[in-house]
Amino acid sequence: MRALTDGNMTLEHGGPAPAHGGRLRVLVISHSHPKLTRGGAEIAAFRLFTELSARDDTEAWFLGCDTSGGGGRDGVAITQPFSDREYVYAPGGHFNWFRFANGDPNLQEGLVALLLELAPNVIHLHHYANLGVETLLTIRRRLPTAKIIVTLHEYLAICNHFGQMITRGQFTLCDASGLSSCHKCFPEIAPSDFFIREQYIKLFFEHVDHFIAPSHFLLSRYRDWGLETGRLSMIENITAPASHAAEGTQGRESSEKPLRVGFFGQISKLKGMGVLLDCAAILAADRQARISIDIFGDYSGQPKAFQDEFLEQIAKCSQNVNYRGPYRQDQVDRLMRSVDAVLVPSIWWENSPVVIQEALRNGRPVICSDIGGMAEKVRDGIDGFHFPVGSGLELSFLLMRLHDDRTLLDNVRRTLTRPATVRQVLDDHIRLYRHGAGDLGPTPGERSSLAEFGEVAAGTGLEEAQPAERFP
């Protein structure tokens, strides 16, 4: 860690590093607040804050943002509309999504005062949007000995296309960013501007002590982008255990009964709805396949043309496909236990989809695309099955095989892994806060030695981690 000061100014700065066994003072920062919006990143951040607060050896605070435009008070950048441990920053519309730069001249004063008052020894950012990457510099300067941790939820720093690393329009998968390839995607933005974007972000990322992501896949993308291995660690998202109400439901085993597969989540092209419907059409045309696909989710956020096409396709394949409507988080366990397997046919890389963790906690095998975070979380033949991304035909072959030979799914039900417990994930975090980590962390499939401990009481479920909201 470098203590950087502007030679002209004597900067007031705060506290000593977290000693072993000493009290941890953790400030969790997010780009929104779950009481205001329900995206995955802010829910995960708040969850962490809640869990940390419950511990005896930790003090925790939460700083989120209110981008609704109605928040905040005149003359003050940061306020406390909720509890005395929660702070909210109301940005004034100066945030530049392209460079993640925040031009709000009022932020610094409030932020610095807060940092000096709370004197945290760990600052954990679950996003840098709305606050701006310069925040990392401010924190470093004022708290030169504190640990700055950033959890990466998507590929936004790498990719200007909503952080998804797929091309605009065609939705072809990208392996890496590049000045000319990014310019091809955004012809209105010059390669030299993409250069400045990357350099600007990296300039402030230098001040981050450690990056966390819930998948090795995402970390490897950032490593290719330029972050050093020594600063990257894989720690899973916090997944609540399955609700008790769903216990006792048995999976079906007889091959007389139809094979039931469920899709859970946002109904969109990126989530692979096109692939699912192609597959359904093939199954419908082929034979009296007793395979039924249940779709649980919401399409109301999609463009009209997509919605119309979706409903049309559903109607055509009505013997195989049922649209079951939107679902609430507290229903997900029961619904998942009513199907034989959970389908995750996304056509983009994904990170660590919550729906996969939810399926695994309910003992349901996952059928997913063979790329990115999905392929990492679901070991082929152990936790579920892979099919080539984007191919409805291949998916139909796979489903046919699983239908004809039920032992395949039965075996997987026995071998599939269970998600890490809340306690395990929390301990991984604490260990990182106190001691740091020099490598990428445990490899997939391994669990920490705390695996035997009982599960902590259930909390609220998590929605799918989505690319962050942004200005149009």
Add this chain to the structure above:
Amino acid sequence: MDTNDAPVVDHDLRRADVGHADSTAPATNPPVDEAPANPRMEVKAQIPDGMVDLYGRHEAAGCWIFIGWLAREWLAMESPVVDAVFERGRAEGDSLFAFHEREDLGTFGIGYVLIVQVPPRRLGRLLRLEVRHGEIAVQAPPSKQAREAPEQAIVSQARRQLATCLPNPNLEAMDSRLSRRFVGEGYIDFFGHRPLSRGWFVGGWLSNDFIKAVASPVEAQAQFEAGAIGGEAIHTYFEREDIVGKGLGVVLFVPAERGDLGRLVSLTLRSGTAVLVARPSRNAGAVPPDTLTANIVGLLEQADSGPASAALIDLATRTAPAKSGALAAQPNRVFVELDEVIDCAPEGLLLFGWMLARTGDVAAIRLRSGEKAFPVDMVARALWIDRNDVVESVGREHGFDDPRCGFIVRAAPAPAWAETLSLEVELSGGEVITRLLPRPRLDGVAAIKRLLGAFDAHYADVDSLYGQLFGPAVGALNQRRLADAPRVQALQFGHLIRAPRCSVIVPLYGRIDFMEFQMALFAVRGIAPDTEIIYVLDDPPRAREAQFLAASLFARFGLSFRLLLLSHNVGFAPANNIGFNASKGQYVCLMNSDVFPITGDWLERLTAHLEQDPTLGLVGPVLLFEDGSVQHEGMVFKAIPQFGGWAFGQHRRKGFRRAPARGLVRETVITGACMVMRRVDAPAHGVFDEAFIIGDFEDTDLCFRLRASGLGAAIDSDVAMYHLERKSQASSANLWRTNLTLYNAWVHQRRWGAEIARLGCAP
């Protein structure tokens, strides 16, 4: 066939009540069921094929209106031709039909409303209506009760009937025509044809009610003794004491080539549905062209200067050539006109114009100011350009077909422009053609752009063109523009550095946001605390944006700096000089806004060389593009044949991968994108010579100046920075920009051409 032999069956009409609506009532005698097999056969005529029930004149709309019925097959005929035959004459013109069902006619006939577009005159009783379509014709007699109705009656009847008509593309046009009505009154005081303006001027006055009803455009129809002309009129109003409260004076212009039409009888003006017929007042008469000009200019100079007023004055004073008839005054051998003048004092006057002449016809050309004459060199100091418009009009008529008749010439020495300054073209026979010089309109950068956008020169032309014509002109314009120094507003963020060691000066234009990345780099990578940072905003429309950004940057990074706001755009050299003169550092770093340091010690390293080596005057880093390839690693000069063989600076190895670092490398010249020097070595005027306009060559000029005092330039190949130079858009639209670079090259070449040749830089 004489339809006055009354047919057996007459479809009688109940007389239409004036002011009451309904369509005509069913006839008392229903038609005979045996319809004739072929209504077109001549003999039968027991049942007529059509009739006129009512007719009349619509003066305001300039048409006849007929209401009646025709055999149903006329419903399908497109655009029949109509002739109305009266006792005392015929009315023929474009006809518009609209049809409606009539119960009394059943399937046999169809009712019509007909408009015949010809100014209606009193022609006595209607005898018949002849309607023709190709080979098919019908003659419709007036019915027994038919009569000519007064205008108001026929118009309202027709409009009511139109409302019941079958769908028809003509309906709207017909209704609009019928809605025209006379509004107000008007009188003509003078009129005349001006050939040079190619049209007629009319002056008089119009009453307020018409003026209020006018919504542009105004159509004018002028009726003369010997003919008529018409068209859209340019018009403007002005106040007249004698008619205050009643109306306004008016001047009108109607374009028309014909001038010999005799006395003006009436002028019909129409706008929307309002129609006015203006008649000559008692003393009104035709006036000759010169008087017309005097009248109009006299009347309109005091009127409010709207665009119409300006257009009319322009038309009335136009001296541009019209058709040959108007040039009868000039000797038919040589034609010359002046379009524009730019004042380039003290380097003379720049004249833009055209001249048609044969070899040997012109003896001399000069400027005349009172007694004094100033010769004009149309050979050495002129550029001849194509003027197709002149050749197409005047040229062809007189046997000239070479389009290269336009000129741009620099008349020097020349007096200051005055209204009485004229161009004299003396012909070989001794006659002299005189043209007054138009008033100069353009100055400063606008004049420079006009000049430099007017030609596209290459190769051998370039040297003489710039040397004799454009070079001195542009130089003079630039000097004058620079004399107007901008106001400078200084904003300090953080604290002023009292005794700075280095001053970093960055001009801003266009991409203000580069400041964000630069300041972030200075803040994060570090910059020595005794460095003063000065941004110069040479882009006044962005002043607000820049101030806001600067305040935000200071809040974010806490690094002190100054922002200078200039009141108008001055260009690269002056902006840098203003920054330089506001700075105090021992060392000065001139830096472009799109140059970004990589390490934190770049300035220390570059100034260290200047500290250690007294023979060094300028040091710069290696500059890289965003992909790591070389943007600048030293410069060489190359003579470009296309541009007069002048020397242009080229970046060594531009676009290639960077050469291995090898410490300080001496160069003859380095780029001004990032150069560091000692303050004491700077020339008297600042850093860059303001003779270079906008941005070009001033950096190599500085290098040569310092060289002349024994100070060399160098690149520190160990220090690399990014220079995100954007590709320039060379296009025909940017011709002036390319020519401006040529101008800067000319200035540079005159000064340093010999030196460059001696150094052997030019291959």
